[in-house]
Amino acid sequence: xxxxxxxxxxxxxxxxxxxxxxxxxxxxxxxxxxxxxxxxxxxxxxxxxxxxxxxxxxxxxxxxxxxxxxxxxxxxxxxxxxxxxxxxxxxxxxxxxxxxxxxxxxxxxxxxxxxxxxxxxxxxxxxxxxxxxxxxxxxxxxxxxxxxxxxxxxxxxxxxxxxxxxxxxxxxxxxxxxxxxxxxxxxxxxxxxxxxxxxxxxxxxxxxxxxxxxxxxxxxxxxxxxxxxxxxxxxxxxxxxxxxxxxxxxxxxxxxxxxxxxxxxxxxxxxxxxxxxxxxxxxxxxxxxxxxxxxxxxxxxxxxxxxxxxxxxxxxxxxxxxxxxxxxxxxxxxxxxxxxxxxxxxxxxxxxxxxxxxxxxxxxxxxxxxxxxxxxxxxxxxxxxxxxxxxxxxxxxxxxxxxxxxxxxxxxxxxxxxxxxxxxxxxxxxxxxxxxxxxxxxxxxxxxxxxxxxxxxxxxxxxxxxxxxxxxxxxxxxxxxxxxxxxxxxxxxxxxxxxx
Amino acid sequence: xxxxxxxxxxxxxxxxxxxxxxxxxxxxxxxxxxxxxxxxxxxxxxxxxxxxxxxxxxxxxxxxxxxxxxxxxxxxxxxxxxxxxxxxxxxxxxxxxxxxxxxxxxxxxxxxxxxxxxxxxxxxxxxxxxxxxxxxxxxxxxxxxxxxxxxxxxxxxxxxxxxxxxxxxxxxxxxxxxxxxxxxxxxxxxxxxxxxxxxxxxxxxxxxxxxxxxxxxxxxxxxxxxxxxxxxxxxxxxxxxxxxxxxxxxxxxxxxxxxxxxxxxxxxxxxxxxxxxxxxxxxxxxxxxxxxxxxxxxxxxxxxxxxxxxxxxxxxxxxxxxxxxxxxxxxxxxxxxxxxxxxxxxxxxxxxxxxxxxxxxxxxxxxxxxxxxxxxxxxxxxxxxxxxxxxxxxxxxxxxxxxxxx
Numbered sequence: 059x060x061x062x063x064x065x066x067x068x069x070x071x072x073x074x075x076x077x078x079x080x081x082x083x084x085x086x087x088x089x090x091x092x093x094x095x096x097x098x099x100x101x102x103x104x105x106x107x108x109x110x111x112x113x114x115x116x117x118x119x120x121x122x123x124x125x126x127x128x129x130x131x132x133x134x135x136x137x138x139x140x141x142x143x144x145x146x147x148x149x150x151x152x153x154x155x156x157x158x159x160x161x162x163x164x165x166x167x168x169x170x171x172x173x174x175x176x177x178x179x180x181x182x183x184x185x186x187x188x189x190x191x192x193x194x195x196x197x198x199x200x201x202x203x204x205x206x207x208x209x210x211x212x213x214x215x216x217x218x219x220x221x222x223x224x225x226x227x228x229x230x231x232x233x234x235x236x237x238x239x240x241x242x243x244x245x246x247x248x249x250x251x252x253x254x255x256x257x258x259x260x261x262x263x264x265x266x267x268x269x270x271x272x273x274x275x276x277x278x279x280x281x282x283x284x285x286x287x288x289x290x291x292x293x294x295x296x297x298x299x300x301x302x303x304x305x306x307x308x309x310x311x312x313x314x315x316x317x318x319x320x321x322x323x324x325x326x327x328x329x330x331x332x333x334x335x336x337x338x339x340x341x342x343x344x345x346x347x348x349x350x351x352x353x354x355x356x357x358x359x360x361x362x363x364x365x366x367x368x369x370x371x372x373x374x375x376x377x378x379x380x381x382x383x384x385x386x387x388x389x390x391x392x393x394x395x396x397x398x399x400x401x402x403x404x405x406x407x408x409x410x411x412x413x414x415x416x417x418x419x420x421x422x423x424x425x426x427x428x429x430x431x432x433x434x435x436x437x438x439x440x441x442x443x444x445x446x447x448x449x450x451x452x453x454x455x456x457x458x459x460x461x462x463x464x465x466x467x468x469x470x471x472x473x474x475x476x477x478x479x480x481x482x483x484x485x486x487x488x489x490x491x492x493x494x495x496x497x498x499x500x501x502x503x504x505x506x507x508x509x510x511x512x513x514x515x516x517x518x519x520x521x522x523x524x525x526x527x528x529x530x531x532x533x534x535x536x537x538x539x540x541x542x543x544x545x546x547x548x549x550x551x552x553x554x555x556x557x558x
Numbered sequence: 559x560x561x562x563x564x565x566x567x568x569x570x571x572x573x574x575x576x577x578x579x580x581x582x583x584x585x586x587x588x589x590x591x592x593x594x595x596x597x598x599x600x601x602x603x604x605x606x607x608x609x610x611x612x613x614x615x616x617x618x619x620x621x622x623x624x625x626x627x628x629x630x631x632x633x634x635x636x637x638x639x640x641x642x643x644x645x646x647x648x649x650x651x652x653x654x655x656x657x658x659x660x661x662x663x664x665x666x667x668x669x670x671x672x673x674x675x676x677x678x679x680x681x682x683x684x685x686x687x688x689x690x691x692x693x694x695x696x697x698x699x700x701x702x703x704x705x706x707x708x709x710x711x712x713x714x715x716x717x718x719x720x721x722x723x724x725x726x727x728x729x730x731x732x733x734x735x736x737x738x739x740x741x742x743x744x745x746x747x748x749x750x751x752x753x754x755x756x757x758x759x760x761x762x763x764x765x766x767x768x769x770x771x772x773x774x775x776x777x778x779x780x781x782x783x784x785x786x787x788x789x790x791x792x793x794x795x796x797x798x799x800x801x802x803x804x805x806x807x808x809x810x811x812x813x814x815x816x817x818x819x820x821x822x823x824x825x826x827x828x829x830x831x832x833x834x835x836x837x838x839x840x841x842x843x844x845x846x847x848x849x850x851x852x853x854x855x856x857x858x859x860x861x862x863x864x865x866x867x868x869x870x871x872x873x874x875x876x877x878x879x880x881x882x883x884x885x886x887x888x889x890x891x892x893x894x895x896x897x898x899x900x901x902x903x904x905x906x907x908x909x910x911x912x913x914x915x916x917x918x919x920x921x922x923x924x925x926x927x928x929x930x931x932x933x934x935x936x937x938x939x940x941x942x943x944x945x946x947x948x949x950x951x952x953x954x955x956x957x958x959x960x961x962x963x964x
Contacts, residue, residue, distance in 0.1 A: 164833075164881065172880065179833060179881065230680050291694075298695065438767075470723050477684055477725070478694055490766060492732045492774030493723070496748050499757050499771070503747035536760035544756050547747075551757060553767050 091115055092526055095122075097434045098423075100558040101391055102126050103211030105447030108524040123423055127416055129210035129249065137455060138207040145196040148238055152263070153327045153338060155193055155235040162186035190234055197228075197238040198473040199459050204245075205446050207455065216248035216415070217241060218442070219390055222481030224259040224300060226268040228474035233264050237474055239337075240264040252383065252413030253374040256300065260370060261339040263325040269295055269479060272324040274317055276347035285345065293317035295479045301373040303382035308354060315351040319358060319365045322346035380408035384418070391422055393433050394485040400427040435528070435557040438486035441469035443558060444498060448505050448550045451524050457510040465501050469494055502551030503544075518545035528554050596863050596940050597813055599822045599853065600701060600726065602687075603846075603870035605830035606679060608884050609891030610876065610922065611839060613666045613904065614639040614647045620911030624877045628836050628884070646904050651843030654851040658895060662902035663854075663861070665962065667892040669906055670926040671872055677886040679830070682871035686928060687726035689951050700950050702729030704936060705821055707946035716821040717781075717812060719805045727823055732770075734777045734819075736808060748775070749782070784815040802826050802849040810856025813864070820940075829870065833881035854895060862897025865935050865963075869893075873922050876911050889922030892931055898939060900964040930957045938963045 095114040099106045102123070114122045125132055142148060147155060162185045164171035171179065208214045221244055228237055240262050247255045259265045266272045269292035277287035293316035298304045322345035326334040334340030341363040348360035354372060358365050373379060384404035388396030403425065404418055411417040422428055439447065445465060449457055466472055471489075476482045483489070501509075508515045529537075533552045537545055549555065614630045615621050616639050622629050630649055631638040639647025640656060646668070648656065658664040674691035676682050685691040689700030705716045706729070716733045718724065727733045748754050754775065761771035785808060802824070809822045826846060831838050850868075854861050873890030894901070907925050909915040917923040929951050936942040936950065947956065 170880070176834060183833070227680065230678070295694070304695075470728075477680055478697070480695055480697065483697075486766070487730070490770050492770045492772075492777060493735055494774075495761075495767065495771040496746070496774040496778060499753075499761075500747035503753055532763065533760060536756065539759060540756040541752065544753065547753065548756055548760060552760060553765075556767065 089527065093431065093434060093528070094429075095119055096526060096528060097431075098122060100435070100447075101428075101437075102215060102423075103450075104205050104214065104443060105450035105558075106524060106526075107450045108453050108520065110524075111526045123420075126210070126212035127249065127420060127423075129213040132209045135207050135209045138203055138209075141203050141207070142200055145200055147193045147196045148200050152236045152239045156232060156327055159186065159189055159193075159232075159235065162189060194228060194234045194237075197234065197241075198463060200238055201241065201473055202446075202459060202462060205442070206449055206457070212419075213245065213248050216419075217245050219387070220244050220248055220255060222476070222484075223386065224255070224265065225476055225479050225481035226264045226474075227477045229477075231267050233267055236262070236264040236267075243337075249416045249419070250414075252379075252408070252415060253370065255415075256370055256374050257367075259300070260296070260320075260323070260366070261335075261337065263338050265292070266323065266325050266339070271320055274321050274323070275342075275345040276318070276321045278345075288314070288317045288321065288347075290314065290317045293320060297373065299479055299481075301382065302376060302378040303385075306376070306378035306382065311352075312354055315353040315358075316369060318347040318349065318351055319353060319369050323363075323366055374413055375409075377405070377409060380405040380413075383413075384408055387418065387422060388427075390484050391419075392428055393436060394438075394487070397427050400425055435554065437484070437558050438490055439556055439558050440482060440484055440489055441466055441471040441494070441498075442473075442482075443484075444556055445469075445501070447555060447558065448502060449510070451521060451555070452505065452511070452516040452546075452550070453520070453524075454505070454511045454516075458512070461510055465497075465504075469497055469501075498556060499547075499551040502555070503547040506546035506550050516546040516550070518542070518549060521546055521549050525549065525554075530554070595818065595820060597820055597822070597857075597860065597865070598704075598935065598940060599809065599813075599824070599864060599866045601850075601866065601868045602683070602724075602726070602823070602825040603829050603868060604679070604683065604825055604827040605870075606682075606872050606874060606886060607829035607870045607890070608831060608835060608839075608874040609668070609870070609889075610873065611835070612649050612652070612843075612893075613642070613668060613891045614649065615645060615908065615911070616641070616647045617645045618908075618911055620876075624911060626878070627882055628878045643904055645908075649839060649843055651839055652847040654844070654847035655854075655895070658851070658854060659902055663895060663897050663899050665894045665899050665901040665903045665905065667894070667905040667926055667931055667960070667962075668908065669889045669922050669924065670892045670931065671888065671890045671924040671928055673924055673927055675888065677872065677888075679871055679886075684725055686869060686871055687724060689929065689932075690953070698729030699724070699726035700932070701726045701821055701823060702731050702733065703950045704940070704942070705729075705731040705733070707942055707950060708820055708940065715818055716823070717809065717819050719809060719822070719824045724823065724825065732773060732777070734781060736781065736805070736812070748778070781812065784812055800845045800848065802845055803852050806849040806853040807856050810853050814856065814858060814860055831874070831883045832879065832885060833883040835878075835883045850895060865894065865896040865898060865939050867892065867894055867932065867935065869928060875920055876916060876922065877920065887921035888917045889924045892926075892928060894931070894935075894962060896939075898963050900962055905960055905962070926960070927954075927957065929954050931960060931962060934959055934962050 092111060092115065095111050096106065098119045099110055099114060160166055162182050164174065164179055164182055167174060204217070205214050221241060224244065226233055226237065226240060228234055243258045243262060244255065247258060270289045271292035273285060274289040274292065275285045275287060290313050294313050296316065297306060297308050297313065302308055322342040324340055324342055325338045326340040327338050343362060346362055350360050351358045351365070353369055356372065358368055381401065384401050385396065388400050388404060392400060404422055407421045408418050427433065445462065463473060467475070471482060504510070506516045529552065533554060537548045540548055610621065611628065611630055616632050630647070633639050633641040633647050637650060640650055640653060641647045642659060655664055672682060672686050672691045674682065674685050684694065687699045688696035690696040701716065708715065716727060716731070717736055718727050718733050719736045723733055723735065748757065757771070761768040805824060809824065812819050813822065828838070828842060850866070853866065857864055869892055870890055872886065872888055874884035874887040876887070879885055905926070913919045933947055933951055933954065933956055937947060942950070
């Protein structure tokens with residue numbers, strides 16, 4: 059009896075010693091799991107929302123990843139749907155919007171508007187500007203709501219990626235009436251096939267206008283008006299920015315040949331002379347250059363619209379395109395200077411899957427590089443990513459959109475406001491500057507004090523619970539030494555919040 | 559980058575006693591530039607101002623034929639142009655800058671602009687700001703590249719009046735922003751001592767975010783300090799309703815107070831006069847003239863070390879349209895002001911306004927590339943080397959000097 063008690067005591071003590079010894083080990087595992095969950099959330103979404111770190115840990119990152127890779131499997135947020143439903147211009151077709159806009163055109167008034175008084179003309183101009191600005195604002199609002207509220211976060215992240223890859227600029231000509239439609243088209247192919255994505259941008263009026271392909275025609279001396287001849291703008295950017303990359307091995311002769319191939323690719327909303335297709339794309343045979351072309355070493359006989367499709371096939375399946383897109387994806391999701399091993403692996407996956415974006419991303423997220431803790435939190439956020447992340451962490455679901463847009467503009471990243479075709483960059487070099495840092499921390503303070511949430515302040519305790527144990531000793535120290543009413547500001551303005 | 563670092567190190571190591579080293583004459587030149595604080599202010603008139611109604615060819619009969627209702631009348635007539643050189647005259651709305659013309663520190667370059675034929679505001683502005691007409695992929699602006707080429711030792715070397723950094727100042731160099739209107743010193747959260755004390759602690763390190771933060775607070779401090787002093791000392795200026803005039807005064811003040819603000823950029827919009835141009839000019843030109851005069855006056859003795867360049871993306875059609883306005887054109891007028899300008903002169907190769915003399919039969923041709931004038935100013939006024947010029951205006955071949963600087 060005595061002996062068995064002794065035995066029990068030994069067993070008990072050794073278990074206790076073992077258990078106590080494992081405690082730090084268990085904690086380390088827990089921290090590792092939490093960091094990994096946070097890493098996946100912050101790269102696959104626009105920021106962690108309350109409770110999400112625990113949710114993803116519970117379900118496992120793989121399950122989170124697969125759901126995000128298959129957005130149609132995730133029910134869309136009802137709040138998002140409801141808010142989008144309130145935007146009347148989003149529920150109209152671009153053609154309807156353009157027609158409404160044209161109603162205010164002076165030259166479309168009876169007798170070319172010559173009978174109008176000066177005051178009437180001014181009135182029309184005012185209404186015209188007002189209408190355009192309302193369409194523009196609703197498109198921007200929809201863009202923000204999707205990023206902030208969509209449950210299909212990876213899809214929205216890819217919309218951000220592809221929109222900047224195939225950038226168009228809101229303020230050029232009639233683009234405001236097409237921009238929401240353009241983004242929606244991108245959204246529906248964001249995790250699909252690259253050739254489809256390339257094709258939709260090539261046919262879309264927003265792109266045709268932005269890169270002037272609607273002015274790209276075979277020279278014809280008899281023709282009057284602005285259509286004077288070849289415009290290389292789209293052809294050049296199509297190779298330099300959309301597919302091969304600037305070092306992709308094409309020549310000026312290829313640019314000219316490609317421009318000729320795309321002559322006559324335009325758009326139309328006028329009944330006169332026939333409408334375009336359902337998205338207003340229209341091929342004008344009489345503007346097309348029917349000569350045979352040599353493009354990237356291949357002869358393309360002059361047959362018409364098929365030449366453009368053939369050229370897009372060649373470009374989409376080109377090994378340089380696979381490399382270029384893979385580099386950009388790795389840069390966006392892993393590091394400003396992505397490891398070559400990863401880029402190469404993604405490029406061969408891109409080729410073997412015929413540009414299946416979901417497959418390439420699946421490879422990326424399972425790669426040892428993406429999962430290497432040395433890349434955790436090493437991407438500096440763009441202003442757009444930063445502000446969305448602060449709102450999501452603070453659980454602000456109905457922010458003051460006008461002020462939010464103002465903040466983005468002050469941080470030099472107005473929505474749809476990148477005038478150049480290369481789109482907004484996503485590197486630290488592009489976005490880290492003294493002015494930007496001061497504004498970020500100031501806006502963090504504004505947001506913490508309810509500046510975007512109708513004066514409802516952000517609770518520091520909830521914020522800590524949402525963001526988990528991710529802060530450096532330096533950040534923690536700075537917070538601890540500051541008055542409690544500044545804690546939310548400091549958390550939102552911390553280096554950790556500015557990284558993803 | 560490396561060259562600048564080297565220069566700074568040399569300058570630090572040897573104080574101001576640096577001797578010219580061997581054949582590297584640029585070393586001596588750049589270091590002497592530190593004491594030679596020349597300034598450049600660029601003012602962009604967005605929307606394409608109609609240069610033909612700013613500097614009016616009143617002796618060219620083609621001008622009055624092309625513009626039956628919007629031409630500026632002959633000098634001496636009611637509302638007539640102010641004669642400048644017997645051939646050209648100034649729009650009367652700009653009378654405030656006439657004294658500068660008389661003292662020969664104001665000049666114009668007619669038939670100038672960008673060689674790129676685009677008539678899109680957006681493309682043309684982009685090209686003029688990137689300094690690379692026809693090349694859309696240039697990510698930074700020529701003023702930022704110029705800033706990079708200047709010796710630097712303090713954060714506010716370039717100032718932008720506006721909320722977003724325009725293309726012309728985008729790039730790797732940090733630029734300070736002055737909020738336009740009366741709000742440049744309007745507090746932002748970080749100005750509050752408690753907030754800044756807390757964030758100062760968080761960003762006290764040597765990492766890149768901390769360094770950017772620290773540079774930012776330094777620059778902000780300088781702007782606030784110097785502008786607040788100005789406001790206390792010069793309240794007499796209050797009451798002006800015009801934003802541009804106020805901004806011009808603030809820019810002058812910043813430059814005078816030796817914040818080492820060598821470069822400044824301002825913009826004035828609203829020149830896209832497709833209809834009712836006469837009324838727009840009558841309303842807006844006086845403010846522009848007043849602003850420029852305020853800037854010149856505010857600079858005081860520094861005016862002699864300053865060049866002010868006024869540019870716009872393209873000119874407008876020679877013929878007026880059916881709505882008392884003008885449409886998008888090509889060639890335009892550049893304005894140059896400053897004590898060092900060889901002024902009281904209009905630089906031009908006027909060929910008349912006959913259809914065969916015009917670009918595509920309708921617009922002023924561009925005979926002088928805007929980069930020609932700016933490169934000359936950078937070279938002669940800011941002592942920029944040919945090597946740096948090739949960096950600021952890549953692929954641009956320097957044209958013959960226009961002798962813009964006296």
